[in-house]
Amino acid sequence: MEKIRVLIIEDETDQADELKVFLEKGGYSVCGIADNLTEGLGLFYALKPDLVVADIYLKGNPEGISFAERMGENMNTARPLIFLTQHADFETFRQAKLVSPYSYLLKPFNPLELQYAIELAMEKFASQPGGLSIKENALLMEESLFVKHRQSLIKIPISNIEYVEVDGKYCKINAREGSFLVQLSLVKMEEKLQAYHFLRIHRNYIINLNEIRQIHLTDNQVILNGERALPVSHTYKDILMKRFDVLR
Known part of the structure; x- marks a missing residue:
């Protein structure tokens, strides 16, 4: 960590x-x-x-x-x-x-x-434009996210975030350092991360495009490097495929 x-x-x-x-x-x-x-x-x-x-x-x-x-x-x-x-x-x-x-x-x-x-x-x-607030248990600075955990701020490089998911009223950031809850919506998290090669694939998930290992078109799933399988909804499937140059 x-x-x-x-x-x-x-x-x-x-x-x-x-x-x-x-x-x-x-x-x-x-x-x-x-x-x-x-x-x-x-x-x-x-x-x-x-x-x-x-x-x-x-x-x-x-x-x-x-x-x-x-x-x-x-x-x-x-x-x-x-x-x-x-x-x-x-x-x-x-x-x-x-x-x-x-x-x-x-x-x-x-x-x-x-x-x-x-x-x-x-x-x-x-607190410059685009940053998050400590009130949301997270700060966004340059290439890193700083997450409030107990009495400390933990530094998570943006590139280490694998995916973000909805967890009740909050978001759960899943990274190589572990999983952390932050007090903001998935929509707001999407706005902050879209400049760093992240994409919404489902109403409950945002993924790091660099973490994709495989896309199952028939099963509508993506497999991440950590073997985690996440669903891709029809709403976001075409957007996802446009981000890749597919050899046929």
């Missing part, structure tokens, strides 16, 4: 270690720790984390703000950023506010505050 990958930028070793423990206990993966601007940028571009937690002041200089400015230069590489600081003065807050962090925490903080800050940061980042 893939976890949300977090990059820490913190020059105090004990605080960086404490933050790492907090994050890992919360179900996140710390992919790197940097203690200066240059190292932070290097790890950021090399590791492509899902989230960055950065101290504003590194070695006495506001390098966290410089990091945010550099990260924000390219919208394709931008990530949600949470600022940490022990400076409660308004001037520090004013400088930080100029680079639009997704959340702002004063030290010392507790794990619950950090968890809330992460969820708010992820939701704000994903």
